[in-house]
Amino acid sequence: MTTGASAGRSRLRAWSWLAAAALAVVALLAADALRTANDAVEPVPRLDPATLRPGFGPATFDAALATSNVAIEGARAGLATHPDEWLRMEMLARALAARHRLTADAADLAEADRLLSRALALAPWPAGPALTAAETALSAHDLDRAEQALARFDASAVPAPPDEQTAAGSLRCEIAFQRGEVPSAQQWCSGDGDLAGLLRRANLVAGTGDLGEAIRIVERQLRRPRIPPQALATMALQRASLALAAGDREGSGKWARTAERVFPGYWLSEAYVAQQLALEGKREEALLRYAALAERTGNPDVLDALAALAAADGQATEARDWAKRAGVAWEARSRLLPLAYASHHGEHELLRGDRRRGLALLEGDYRRRPYPPAIVHYGFALWRSGDAARALDVVRQGEAAGFVAADMKLLEAVALGSLGRAAEAAEALSEARAINPRIDSASQRFVAFGRD
16 A cells, blocks of 8 residues: 555655745745745644554564564475465565565565566466566556556456455556546545555545545544554554645654554654654754664665755765765665666755756656656756746646645745746745645755655
């Protein structure tokens, strides 16, 4: 499912730099039309995260990782004894993909993808692990291969069980969403669906402008009994991301800390909490948390967030060192799965490396997946490269497709301001603030996790 982990996944986003750019736009516009964002946004009373208790399953990240390692070892042993059985390849691939969801290790997802390609080649058409292959291809942002696998799934002479058909529909919803095909995505996500499908529907309705309904969908799922700890943490982080999208900093903090409570040791929960500390003005503590997490995981998302925070605190040398380490890590990941990390790697290059390379990577990702995160990333890259007119075209094409998001409106305001269209820029910034009153606040630059 798409979450803060996939959902979501989570790095220094270009739109946070747009907040700084918007301040320059504000200077060009009437002060009474563009006030400073209010830091006292009242959150809407919702489900109290303190009431949530995890159900059955590994209670901590370390326990879940140990369980995952055992599953992988067993699947490897089984495949070693029957090296040409596609079903055993699928078993190992599923175990590796599960560990990837836990640790974000690119090598696991890449190996799973290779195993499934081999399994599909060995299995007689249309048999084989088509649905698993579609899920894995989607995780790797390879929408074409995901669709090809689903076509093979549909070609089976024996109708798939209802739960598999539901899962396939959920994947099609996500593919259509990322392709910018809003009506198709809405159709595929219109039914009751499974848990993954419902959480994808939440992302879809959020991306089309209804954050309130997205929150209601996620909270209804959070009320399910006996949710396993890892799943509960992932859902709590999705809820935290929706709070951030609405400018509800109090809510995002509660949900991030809930995720850390229900599934201790999970790196992504810890990253959200470090981010929250920065938003709350506790920047020294945030730096310490990020630094410890970066040393433990080597995760480039964390390294980039740490670099940004260090730079903001005037630690230029340290910021360059963290950014350099992030660049090395992005290169390694991109060699394994170039499509999966095009957006992450592209933004890193744009902001801290080779700007032309970054623009090319972000353009490629946008061409494949013209949905809100890619629209903002590519549009920002265009604006930063001096092409405000093209940036405006990109965001307005996204709006015409049916997408509505505060960061898209902020990009529109910045592009319009750069083009000297002050009145239109004022209107776009007002619309952005109506969705997220903090979208252009100075502290928004510290939002590194939970935007895609």
